[in-house]
Amino acid sequence: MAVRLGRDTVFRGIDEVDWASMEHAYGNAADVPELLRGLASPSPQERETALDGMYGAVHHQGDVYDSTLASIPFLFRLVGHVELPDRGGIVELLASIGGSDAGDGWGEHDEQDEQGEIADNDEVVPGQDAEDPEDDNHAMARAAVRAGAAVFLGLVPDGDAEVRRAVPSALVRFHDEPPRVLALLSRRLEDEPEDGVRLALVESLGLFARLYAESAAPAVDRLASLCAAPHHPGLRLAALGQLASCAPDRLPADLVPTVVALLHTRSQHFRPSGEPTRTSTDTLIGRLRRMRPADEEGAQLLRTLHRALGSRTADRIALLKGQLSSQDTDDRCNAVWMSAGLFREWRAAYEEPVALIGEQLGSDEERLRCAAVYVLEFLFTLAAPAADRLAALVESGPDSWGCGRATLGRPLKALARCGDARAVQPLAEVLRHPVVPNETGYTIGYLGPAAAPLAPLLRERLAEVPLDDPETYGRAAPLLSALGTLRYAAAVPEMLRLLHGTPRELRLRDALVRALAGALGAFGAGAREAIPALRELLAGESATAAADALWSVEGDAEAVLPPLLRALASESAGGDPRSAAEALGRMGTSAAPALPALRHLTDSTEVWERTAAACALWDISRDPEPVLPVFRAAWRQNPYTRGTITACLVRMGGAGGPVHDLVRAEIASPRRHRARSGGHGSHDVLEDERLLRDCRAALDAA
Incomplete structure (x- = not known):
């Protein structure tokens, strides 16, 4: 029926659109009609594949193309036909194409504090047009979704729960009669039988309050009323999360104990839906669905509250401790994943929650152990309170740290990253394996002097690196990094073997030479055997790295200043002003002839060049x-x-x-x-x- 319906009704006029003249993320958009028709296929697999294609090409990473705009009328027709399954995903696609409001991003921080803005790149050059040429497409998409948003009104009582779950936020964001929308959603909340949809309705009340602050009072009052008994614990948790995002002054004084008690009560009665995965396609959407936690609803409830609490780290830590003390594995697993956002964004004393995350390493649930290891891995020294648990996991068997495989196990990696010497012996076993994971060398560097016993093994492995293999750099660079950190000058002969023996046409040879120079420079006078080789490099592509190393090894300013000054002034291929400035700074007063050029570099348009030049100016002139x-x-x-x-x-x-x-x-x-x-x-x-x-x-x- 869906295919006949699509041909006769939904897709009327689709072949009259000049799709071939349009574009999407991968070029010509002639395949868009096939994707749109796939959304109406009787096959669940084909529908999921088509939806994945729409996100992957027509709405790639949130982009809006001319083909995206042309698709909007057909997407609205699709969601309007009740006979069609999986329309909830299409509603979500339309909402994504329409874009987000400023209020959608609560809990996310694009701005820095009063000190300035986050900026990965340099500033916009004065006078340069800062407008994105794609903004017009985004504006037109938003206008188109707004123009069709009346369709969403009829979907509020739709027979498909997934549609009812997706529609509330779309209505709040795009319908041009907010009071009407609020009244409709409030009434629906009384009649809705599905818990998941009721939670979506509660989320829409919070969104409404954030987007329409001037008329938010009824929504806030409704949320406050839902926070109290006798409402279901899940609904109360949802209301508390939304209230925290739009009216934190209305939260109960005993917020954390209340939330923890509700969480535990909910967990005692929660049962996974048991619904089978609808499709098994190897699409991104399919993989994401399979990765969802068993208690996805619970994860969303607590994630919402954590995001809303933002910088209230004391409350969030107390909440995490309550989650991590739950008898329910899903609660603890959700807590571990939620801790990641807290640890990455906010500064606080995290010893207690980290220790509790460490306790999860003893769980019989593999997904809980994996979640805990993942979080501990990026904490580095902050993972120390869990080090005993990590060490026990590593000691439990070689499978936990990668022996027998060309990967470095995450428990061992996390243990080494927190600087624990108990990682040394298992790392030695990894180094004795015929295939050493490339990341091993970099991991060893975090152990500091404790890793000294590994230096001879690192040297042996460096001696085995082939000279003419495409992976020579990938295998050698981590070993060189570790040897440089340990200042193991006994490995100079093996380094010179690589320097002299690798063919000039080798892939990434220049990067290999720079890595070799960096390690030799770390050895200082212990690398005197390499002085002739370093001098030969002063006229090549790696002159800056060679000069930096040669200064460390020999201290000959007369030899190294000319190539560094050339690199400092060069903006052409091969020039590296930033690295040259850093090397000159390490020379101290011996680099005084470079002061005029460094002062000039402080006016560079590149912020990193300016910063490096300023550091060097101080180290040389003390001014x-x-x-x-x-x-x-x-x-x-x-x-x-x-x-x-x-x-x-x-x-x-x-x-x-x-x-x-x-x-x-x-x-x-x-x-x-x-x-x-x-x-x-x-x-x-x-x-x-x-x-x-x-x-x-x-x-x-x-």
């Missing part, structure tokens, strides 16, 4: 006057520079006093300096903890 204004501007422009700046401020001591207001504000800030919406880095927590350490050291040195 803070040209340095501190650069630091202040870079600190505010790009928070990622703060670690480099603060390390220099430690060296400056009292001379850095005029910018110590930035340092004190950083220490006082509750939010991690790298926290941002839309993503995170694997080393964000580590770098933030290092920044805080150096901030305190800078103040102590003043």
